[in-house]
Amino acid sequence: MKVKATLIGFSAILMWSLLALFTAASGTMPPFQLSAICFSIGSIPGLVVLALKPERLALLRQPAKVWIVGIAGLFGYHFLYFTALRNAPAVEAGLIAYLWPLLIVVGSALLPGERLRWYHVAGAICGLAGTILIVARNGVQFDDAYVMGYSAALACAFTWSGYSLLTRRFEAVSTDVVTGFCLATAALSFLCHLGLETTVWPETATQWIAVAGLGLLPVGAAFYAWDYGVKNGNIQILGVASYAAPVLSTLVLIAFGFAEPSWRIALACLFVTGGAVLAAKDIIFRHRPVETQPAE
Numbered sequence: 001m002k003v004k005a006t007l008i009g010f011s012a013i014l015m016w017s018l019l020a021l022f023t024a025a026s027g028t029m030p031p032f033q034l035s036a037i038c039f040s041i042g043s044i045p046g047l048v049v050l051a052l053k054p055e056r057l058a059l060l061r062q063p064a065k066v067w068i069v070g071i072a073g074l075f076g077y078h079f080l081y082f083t084a085l086r087n088a089p090a091v092e093a094g095l096i097a098y099l100w101p102l103l104i105v106v107g108s109a110l111l112p113g114e115r116l117r118w119y120h121v122a123g124a125i126c127g128l129a130g131t132i133l134i135v136a137r138n139g140v141q142f143d144d145a146y147v148m149g150y151s152a153a154l155a156c157a158f159t160w161s162g163y164s165l166l167t168r169r170f171e172a173v174s175t176d177v178v179t180g181f182c183l184a185t186a187a188l189s190f191l192c193h194l195g196l197e198t199t200v201w202p203e204t205a206t207q208w209i210a211v212a213g214l215g216l217l218p219v220g221a222a223f224y225a226w227d228y229g230v231k232n233g234n235i236q237i238l239g240v241a242s243y244a245a246p247v248l249s250t251l252v253l254i255a256f257g258f259a260e261p262s263w264r265i266a267l268a269c270l271f272v273t274g275g276a277v278l279a280a281k282d283i284i285f286r287h288r289p290v291e292t293q294p295a296e
Helices: 002-016 019-025 031-042 044-052 054-060 064-087 090-097 100-110 118-135 144-169 177-196 205-232 235-241 244-255 263-279
Strands: none
Touching: 002 205, 002 235, 002 244, 019 205, 019 244, 031 044, 031 064, 031 177, 031 205, 044 054, 044 177, 044 205, 054 177, 064 090, 064 144, 064 177, 090 118, 090 144, 100 118, 100 144, 100 235, 118 235, 118 244, 118 263, 144 205, 144 235, 177 205, 205 235, 235 263, 244 263
16 A cells, blocks of 8 residues: 555656756746646646546535645646746756755654654665756856745755655545635736736647646646655655656756766766655565465
8 A cells, every 4th residue: 555655756756857848848837826726727627537536525624724734736836836836047046946855765764653863864865966967967056146946946845755655644534625726826926916917828739738737637637746755755765756856857858858877967967866765675675474384
């Protein structure tokens, strides 16, 4: 059961690896407008399930703290991430924001029934090294002038890691509530779009398909899979495995002609894969009990 849930959680990471490709193909739609549309699309599968099984509507009756954590996690992360990109260079902001897998691994020690081992932390650090190779391929330079953007990126990392860890504490809460989180995030993103952005619509069918792909997978189904994974799977392995997203994303961009292969990518794959294997060594290399022969 735990292995299956961990694999479902990992499917979210695979879907997030398509984020850059779909975003690049979606045109020039401003981020909050894109977020509002994608989260609206992302809520459709959940709404279909609730329409077909109306008895599951009762599962949406949850304490206020569940809704606060869920909406703060999904909307808060995206709001802070967009704020960071508006107020700091994308490379530095992205690196700081991508501390969240490491924070999940370290923070998991605070969860009931979890034990943080040295190889979990070592695996997360290997994954971070791989991410740095990918994201900072043109160098990194932190400047005091962008402290607001850096602060928003750091808050972004703590927001998503905090959401993931707190979600584990709500393991009895059905994943159906993610539908509500998506709808609330879509509404709040729309309000931010009205106040901060100029509306830009996709101009081609390809761009509309990319927007639909974003809403159905990395900004849709991925959140349902992640919710189930962190509640029922191995959260430390999922935290480390999350560093695969930027590497896989780059490989996808290469496959579709949006990026060029390089030694950095190969080395990053080695770091991320090695870190994931190290963190998951208890599952991959677990000892099977020795079978004893019955006495004759």
